[in-house]
Amino acid sequence: MEGYALITGATSGIGLELARNFCRDKIPVILAARSEERLQELKKHLEESYNAHVVTVAVDLAKEEGPEMLYQAVKDLPVVFLVNNAGIGTFGRLANTAMADEVQLVKLNILALLKLTKLFVPAMVEHRSGYILNVASMAAFMPGPVMANYYASKAYVLSLSEALHEELKSQGIRVTALCPGPVRTNFQERAGIQKKPSAQRFMLEAKAVADEGYAGLWKGKAVVIPGTFSKVMPALLGFLPRSLRRKAAWLSQKE
Numbered sequence: 001m002e003g004y005a006l007i008t009g010a011t012s013g014i015g016l017e018l019a020r021n022f023c024r025d026k027i028p029v030i031l032a033a034r035s036e037e038r039l040q041e042l043k044k045h046l047e048e049s050y051n052a053h054v055v056t057v058a059v060d061l062a063k064e065e066g067p068e069m070l071y072q073a074v075k076d077l078p079v080v081f082l083v084n085n086a087g088i089g090t091f092g093r094l095a096n097t098a099m100a101d102e103v104q105l106v107k108l109n110i111l112a113l114l115k116l117t118k119l120f121v122p123a124m125v126e127h128r129s130g131y132i133l134n135v136a137s138m139a140a141f142m143p144g145p146v147m148a149n150y151y152a153s154k155a156y157v158l159s160l161s162e163a164l165h166e167e168l169k170s171q172g173i174r175v176t177a178l179c180p181g182p183v184r185t186n187f188q189e190r191a192g193i194q195k196k197p198s199a200q201r202f203m204l205e206a207k208a209v210a211d212e213g214y215a216g217l218w219k220g221k222a223v224v225i226p227g228t229f230s231k232v233m234p235a236l237l238g239f240l241p242r243s244l245r246r247k248a249a250w251l252s253q254k255e
């Protein structure tokens with residue numbers, strides 16, 4: 001397959017494991033994240049481990065000009081796979097969290113994903129070929145008291161992805177939403193999430209999540225929910241009236 005895979009948030013967690021999948025299959029990668037130092041370390045590692053072709057772009061995608069900067073940096077390379085993975089969380093009652101953190105979340109989880117999709121899709125449409133993998137979350141299926149903004153952002157990602165899956169199918173482009181439950185990465189600590197010790201047991205490994213997402217992307221699945229237990233959750237939630245769903249979400253978060 002000719003063409004590059006552009007992966008945002010590729011320097012740790014799920015993004016890093018997705019990058020490994022592309023490198024293993026000899027697909028050249030463009031890795032984007034903020035830390036230049038970490039990107040250079042990873043480039044060296046992937047080149048040595050997989051003999052991979054790796055391009056890096058250090059960019060803050062939450063900044064107004066971030067997505068356009070990334071696009072301009074790579075616009076001469078054929079991007080066949082767009083992986084919108086970079087995302088952050090916030091934790092706490094919305095009345096108490098910092099305004100800047102909540103706005104940053106929307107800019108990264110929603111706006112950057114939208115802008116990158118708009119920037120890269122026209123060339124895919126022109127060539128009638130492309131894959132988009134948007135990293136949503138199980139959070140997309142329900143409201144999330146104490147992580148309200150994060151859950152709402154992932155509902156956006158899932159809804160947008162499913163709509164685009166239908167819109168772009170006839171133009172040769174496959175759009176997949178990856179919806180994992182909690183995953184052992186830097187995400188939880190960065191977001192300041194306080195998990196009950198019992199909840200730690202149900203956390204997924206980033207590699208397993210990325211592997212399922214990668215396989216789902218190739219199959220052109222609309223939605224991929226990694227893990228056996230998680231797969232039944234959306235169906236179970238679907239049986240509950242919305243009023244019960246949000247109450248259950250609230251009770252599960254209470255200390």
Ligand SMILES: NC(=O)c1ccc[n+]([C@@H]2O[C@H](COP(=O)([O-])OP(=O)(O)OC[C@H]3O[C@@H](n4cnc5c(N)ncnc54)[C@H](OP(=O)(O)O)[C@@H]3O)[C@@H](O)[C@H]2O)c1
Pocket residue numbers: 008009010011012013014015032033034035038059060061062063085086087088089108135136137138179180181182183184185186187188190
């Ligand atoms: N971990 C979970 O429990 C879980 C569950 C479901 C879904 N998800 C979703 O999975 C995705 C990946 O999360 P993860 O768990 O792998 O988290 P992670 O280990 O914290 O990785 C986040 C990645 O995003 C990059 N990033 C953060 N802010 C950025 C910005 N402003 N601009 C560009 N890059 C930025 C980070 O690098 P720099 O800091 O160097 O920029 C890093 O490479 C997210 O969309 C998250 O919402 C996670």
